[in-house]
Amino acid sequence: MDIVVNEELKAYIDPMTPEEYDALERSILAEGCRDALVLWGDMLVDGHHRYSVCRKHDLPFQTIQNTQFRSMADVHLWMIDQHLGRRSVSPFQRGVLALRKREILAARRAGAREVDDQAHAQAAAEAVSDAPEDATPVAATPADAPKPEPLPSRVAIAREARLSNSQVGMIEKIHKQAAEEVVAAVKAGTLSINAAAAVASLPVEEQRAAAVAGGDELKQVARRVREAKRKPRDEVTPAQDTTDDSELHTLRQRVIELTAENEALRRQLAELQGQVSASD
Template sequence: MDIVVNEELKAYIDPLTPEEYEALERSILAEGCRDALVLWGDMLVDGHNRYGICRKHNLPFQTVQHTRFQSIEDVHLWMIDQHLGRRSLSDFQRGVLALRKREIVAERRARRAVAPSPAAEGPAAEAPDAAGARPAAAPEPLDTREALAKAARLRSSQVVMIEKIQKQAAPELVAAVKAGTISINAAAAVASLPAEEQAAAAAAGKDELKQAAKRVREAKRKPAAEPAADSAAGVPEAGAVEQDSLDSLRRRVATLSAENAALRDEVASLQARLQACGAQADQAEEMSPPF
């Protein structure tokens, strides 16, 4: 049989690192290809690296047919489940695969809701097709954060951050996360920046990525602190209001007291003038000659 390598399937899961590939090659050269390659018809589904190594060194290998695939979606779901069960994947890789699975399952459920197929309901759903293949069981929906986290063996908060990175991160930042240069938490923060700034930080290396994440977190904290300060300045406390009222009253009393003192001085001055005028009038009358 001629095995067909579908490049889209080959690239569907992140490739091995050079170190991982070399370790697999050493293992196959020493022990042979122990695991059978999985085929769907003549299409290679699982074992692309093993197939390439065996052909390179002219080594024998075995194949096995998977008889329950009915569509390329079934193949994708099976590949995702196989890789989610492997320990070698990073947290980010598991999160990405779980998000892919959620998307496939949601699209499939939406199609069935719009145009339900009678053949997909009841016992007939398990009937084999013309080639004798039985359909794969319908996967559980991943429509909650908890279900998604369970499938990926991650915390719910990690899944949320990975989803943000998937939607907002520049390719350079995604590559840095996959390489382990930056943590998922820090990458989710940096993903808030414009794509150009993300790419520049990733190009500058690990330290700059950390600083970029720190700047984003500090910027998010400042707006929350500034309104509080503004409100405190704009709305005085009850004690401050009372103190301001007392001070104002005291100033008013002092002003009125000063005005009263000035009026009293003016009255006293007028009285002194009147008395002086009266004395002058008496003196003038005494000095006048008699008739």
């Protein structure tokens, strides 16, 4: 059969690096294509790099059909789940994939809610048209209306991607705010997730300028951003200093006054005790 390569599917997951592709090619040349390519009809879903190597060297390969797919969203979710379980996928890529999965589920949930609203409106209209003229209106609800699945929380996303909650938050920030050059630096391993999230808080043009200057400059910019946001615990403003000194002075004066009052009371008590002794 003729296998169709969908370019959108091929690019949906980050491609292998040239080094990874060379390693795969050597492995297939030595051992053959051991894993079957996954198809949806005649469309290639999984195994694009293996298919490329086999075509290049005219090597045999096996295929398998996944009959559970009903839509392209099903295909995307399956691809994401497959790659989330692979060790070769970087932490940043896992975070992006997990967030992408949540977006797909959110879109599916919104679509299901829209369909449910339409069915509810249709059922209500049919109930009104079929009811006697003197009947009391009753709200109509579609029978067996499916409830949309709850969206995974950030904790669930982090667990699935084998990341911490804070890492997922930083990856989400990078995904939404970082310039393409900064994202490329993270994917290449030049910049850490933590540093990229710091750089992503800057205007896009500043991010690009730092990226053009190189990885070292990106790291320096990230360090300066973090230092600007970090406030030392012992750092206080002059106004805070003045307030603290004033409060401390007032407390000290109060202690002196209480000590004097206490001493005066002790003297009075001693005098009273002396008077009582004298009368006895």
